[in-house]
Amino acid sequence: MPESHYPEIRALNLFEGMDETHFQSLMRGAYVQNFPPQIELIGEGEPSDFLHVVLSGSVDLFSSWNGRETSLATVRPISTFILAATIRNAPYLMSARTLEKSRIVLIPSQDVRAIFDVDSNFARAIVAELAQCYRAVIKSQKDLKLRTSLERLANYLLRQQKRAGGGAAFELDFEKRRLASVLGMTPENLSRAFKGLQPYGLIVDGIRVSIGNQAELEKFAKPNPLIDDFTL
Amino acid sequence: MPESHYPEIRALNLFEGMDETHFQSLMRGAYVQNFPPQIELIGEGEPSDFLHVVLSGSVDLFSSWNGRETSLATVRPISTFILAATIRNAPYLMSARTLEKSRIVLIPSQDVRAIFDVDSNFARAIVAELAQCYRAVIKSQKDLKLRTSLERLANYLLRQQKRAGGGAAFELDFEKRRLASVLGMTPENLSRAFKGLQPYGLIVDGIRVSIGNQAELEKFAKPNPLIDDFTL
DNA sequence: CAAGCCGCTTGATTTTTGTCAAGCCAGCAA
DNA sequence: TTGCTGGCTTGACAAAAATCAAGCGGCTTG
Structure with missing residues (x-):
């Protein structure tokens, strides 16, 4: 991945506190890709091979069942998605598609898990991020049900x-x-x-x-x- | 808190990998309480002073808005609730009430956050737990919308x-x-x-x-x- | 035992939401 | 320009869900 992207990724809450060596190691395995609009990046049920970071553009997270489909969230720069699946090494619960031309960083999930195990600042940042995401979904649940x-x-x-x-x-x-x-x-x-x-x-x-x-x-x-x- | 409860709490995924000293320190500040049925334990919007662990009985997590009310989850032994609020030191998003006679451990949130900062095994366990909770809500969201x-x-x-x-x-x-x-x-x-x-x-x-x-x-x-x- | 309470059920009705079909209109390409 | 296309809107209708009101039946309580 071109080093020019490092600073903007490094600036994310998720990565800013972690050890520089670990960050470099994560970035070495990562790569950036440009996607046209309406490209399905991941499908629900697939194994979580990569943690995704949206650098530009936007991504729709959605899910289907029995011929119906619903949007669950929209990811805008600069943030990550499908962190929970990556961490648990579990299949994606949502599909993702680009809404517009988007630049996205793909970080191999196994690297994320490996660094997570050795870098406690990174682990703590992940906790903060997950707690935030969890609370966001709860709010959305209340919005829907009430x-x-x-x-x-x-x-x-x-x-x-x-x-x-x-x-x-x-x-x-x-x-x-x-x-x-x-x-x-x-x-x-x-x-x-x-x-x-x-x-x-x-x-x-x-x-x-x-x-x-x-x-x-x-x-x-x-x-x-x-x-x-x-x-x- | 009576030490007789230590083993069952220690056995929870959340606590089982952490340092013994830290666990003891958490338990020292904690206390167990018995509640009758239909007691409101916490109200949404209140500061998150305690992490709760249900030892017996069951607890309903619910939320109200504009005169309406909805149940979001039920907590059964042995598990914790409102972890995310505790971690983020943010107000509770849900209220909680006992459904039956229940025995509940209250662990001061500031102790949890303090130990979280120094015990990386605990931090990692929290990540696993939060990721699990997050995914559970996403599933429930899909259930509701689809x-x-x-x-x-x-x-x-x-x-x-x-x-x-x-x-x-x-x-x-x-x-x-x-x-x-x-x-x-x-x-x-x-x-x-x-x-x-x-x-x-x-x-x-x-x-x-x-x-x-x-x-x-x-x-x-x-x-x-x-x-x-x-x-x- | 009787009375009363509470949760559950049922029916009638209204409100909310979805479905289907058609038409509108801006944007785009030939 | 013309003729598409696709998203948005509208109306008529159907389905789903909520509300209101009443009654049932198990349970506790006096």
Whole structure:
């Protein structure tokens, strides 16, 4: 792998505290690859041969069963995915595909496990990362089980608004069909859900969204840090 | 804490590889308490002061929002809960209540974090545990998003049957109302779902269940190890 | 024993969500 | 330009699930 990528990878929480020798050793076995959009990187059920790091572009994690499919998460630069499978040396639970042209680092799982065994700073960083991921999924579970689709959309919009800087107008960072899947509904229903939020001053034009009545929307959405605050 | 409990706690995956001195030090700060049924042990949002270990009885992990409530998991002996919150020193995301008379060990979170920093075997065990928990929630997420309530019930029954030994007849280990909540439906709907499985030879009498036509039920449920195998 | 409670079930109804079919429209290529 | 394509929207309908109300039956308690 070209050394030019080292600093950005090294800067990740996961790698920043580890021994330099160990980091070099991990990087020696790793390689970077460029993928076009819509390429399936891994399939659920396959053995976890590589820990992946997204350097640029974005990756969709999804799963299928009985002819149905659902998006579980989107990975954006710079972060890793399928850490848990790598650590447990267990099959992937999700498939992954590129959403756009993406540059991805592949680090052999056995190297990760080997370094994990000898570098306790790395092990600790992995703990922090896994605990974070675990809590994120729990929040998502609560979102799904406690809220209707309209409420999920409203809260998603409020979160996205905050991420985009907090202004009344902002842009969706998903294709709508995939947003629907992430939120656990059909595209048709998402369309109707957007209309259902019009009474709260919501205006949607393609990818652009604007919240006309912030107070009313929040009153309806009832955002809760224990579900919606992803830093917690 | 009475030393008589040490061996059973020590035997947990989480603690078995750690240094004896560190284990003793953890146990010194810990204490055991007996709780009656239906006692709320922790509330979501509270700071994570203790790592909990269930020695006997059982504990329901649940969450509320906007007047609704849902069960997210049940903890049975002998295992720990709210490890992730303890590690991240973050507020609990779920509340916990005893389902029956339960004996529970409370280990101060700061002790856990301190030992975690100095005992790398302990840190590694925590990684394994967290990765396992993470994967369990992902499976549950897939179950919720990809299956109808009837399918979820059918697969739950098949899992439970396997846990109970694999015979055609077995018992539910949940109160039905809580099973409904775990499966993400109302008690009324669970009742109807049981009836909906009659064509597959299902007979339910109170807590006792018997599967008349195993092959047909499996054909309907389409169990998948990447969702239903909790050892994976 | 009777009364009352609680969990479970059932039926009727409403709400929510998904499905199917059709049409719209921006973007793109010939 | 024309004619695609694919994502999005819309309407009509069907299915799934929640809600409301009532009743059943086992259990405890006075």
